[in-house]
Amino acid sequence: MxxxxxxxxxxxxxxxxxxxxxxxxxxxxxxxxxxxxxxxxxxxxxxxxxxxxxLKLCKSCHNISDTELCDICANPMRKTDVICVVEDIRDVMAIENTASHKGLYHVLGGKISPMDGVGPHDLNISSLVEKVKSGSVKELIFALSPTMEGDTTNFYIYKQIKEFEVETSTIARGISVGDELEYADEITLGRSILNRIPFENSLKL
Amino acid sequence: MxxxxxxxxxxxxxxxxxxxxxxxxxxxxxxxxxxxxxxxxxxxxxxxxxxxxxLKLCKSCHNISDTELCDICANPMRKTDVICVVEDIRDVMAIENTASHKGLYHVLGGKISPMDGVGPHDLNISSLVEKVKSGSVKELIFALSPTMEGDTTNFYIYKQIKEFEVETSTIARGISVGDELEYADEITLGRSILNRIPFENSLKL
Structure with missing residues (x-):
């Protein structure tokens, strides 16, 4: 040009x-x-x-913030012992929009991806392990994308914390609400059958 | 959000x-x-x-420039009596890339489009008419897009300058080089037959 x-x-x-x-x-x-x-x-x-x-990063959860401690971490109404592990701040915004998580977050800043040159030490993993080690966390919710990199990251963190007393869960994977069953991919459909939930539970939502 | x-x-x-x-x-x-x-x-x-x-606009052709007179207008090698009328500076760049215009340009800054609230007085038309009036222009090449707005603009300018002694031309419209004839639209194909050129002329290109 x-x-x-x-x-x-x-x-x-x-x-x-x-x-x-x-x-x-x-x-x-x-x-x-x-x-x-x-x-x-x-x-x-x-x-x-x-x-x-x-702009600052919250010193506790690494969320983007204008203050030392972000609004979520500083909110006394949130459950401090349930931590949702996410990839980046867009995921925090997406989950906050659903209003279905009352605990705190931990922003990793990415996911382990050797192809892109991102290793565990490029992510905020050690501070998460420290939190768990301190005994203040009751449950860790893995909310990473259900991709190869997301699963690898989940498993890497899981190995680091499994010796401590903490519950771990991942967000449910299954057929999206409103989707036609016939168009779902095989793996998702297969898993959604294996991980079926009691019908009464689905009525509560 | x-x-x-x-x-x-x-x-x-x-x-x-x-x-x-x-x-x-x-x-x-x-x-x-x-x-x-x-x-x-x-x-x-x-x-x-x-x-x-x-950033400045060239005081002669309204092209974007770092100086009072743009590089093209200031170039003594260019023919000053052939002016190519274009919509905006992207068209100047596109035509310059072809190296097939040795004259100067006149950038209108848009095309007449009542739907978008753009009238003749929003464009650099009066300075073009002044140039033609002064008698220094031999040929005006209309190089606007072949759309309703482009044609309207061409015709508006033509009406203003037809009383003066100046040749006018528009860029050729026809089948693009490399296109299959069967996929050309009817209007383009019809015009390309009406506006056919002597075969010998096409060999010179």
Whole structure:
């Protein structure tokens, strides 16, 4: 791409560093910003800078927070002995939306994935093991995606904590509510039969 | 979406103002920036601010430029009496890539589109008419997209300048090179027969 302006070229190059944004899209976004009042772009830049400069990670659960302890960890109404282990903060937001978890979270910051060069030491696993070791945790809920990497991560953590007295569970895997049975994949359908639950229990939900 | 941080929320809101970027994508981009060194985000912000603060429009052709007169208008090798009329600077870049236009450009900044609230007075049309009026233009090449809006814009400009002595042409419309004839739409195929060119001319290309 030949640019008539170094300033435009520079901005397009920076924008196209973002994941999933190529040069053409970057150019479209840059031209959009140029058509807007300057203040819009200044506002965007300021918000981005403030975010990376001032954002903290909760010292307890590693959730993103503006304070030392995040709102969830600081909330006295939450059960502190039930911890839901998730991959990243988007999962915290998704589970919070369901309002079905009253305990705390522990954000790993990813999952073990040798293909992407992510090992156990790149994740917040040791602080989770410390929490369990201290005896303050009654139940650990593994809420990672049901993929090879998610299962590997679950199992790695499980091996580290199984010697301590703590219950472990994983979120239920089965047919999504509203799905047609005939379109479910074999593994999911097979497991949903093996892991069937008493019918009375399903009525309580 | 419930955010655990005002700073993150603010950044996501700003990012999702960009066209084609929703809240979910904005969150993904924000989390990506948070995983990168701070300097990357500072670089992005700086590039965006510099672009909107310092970028100029060429005073002659309205192309984006770092100087008063863009590189194309300032180039003594270009034919100053042949002007290619385009919608925006992406079209200038596309045509420059083909290296088949040796003249100058005139960037309208859009096309007439009453549906989007864009009238003739929102575009750089009067400065083009002035150029033609001054007698310095021999040929005007309309290179707008062959859409309803493009055709309307072409015709509007044509009406303004037809009283002056200037040749006008539009870029050829026909079957794209490499296309199968049977898949071409009727209008394009019909016009390509009506606007056929001497076979010898096609050999010269």
């Amino acid at each position: 030949e640019f008539s302006s170094k300033l435009l070229e520079n901005a397009v190059n920076e924008i196209s560093q973002l994941p999933g944004i190529g040069k053409r899209t970057a150019l479209r976004l840059a031209l959009h910003l140029l058509r807007q009042p300057k203040e819009n772009t200044h506002g965007l830049s300021k918000a981005l800078n403030q975010m990376v400069d001032d | 419930e955010f655990s941080s005002k700073l993150l929320e603010n950044a996501v809101n700003e990012i999702s103002q960009l066209p084609g970027i929703g809240k979910r994508t904005a969150l993904r981009l924000a989390l990506h920036l948070l995983r990168q060194p701070k300097e990357n985000t500072h670089g992005l912000s700086k590039a965006l601010n510099q672009m909107v603060d310092d």
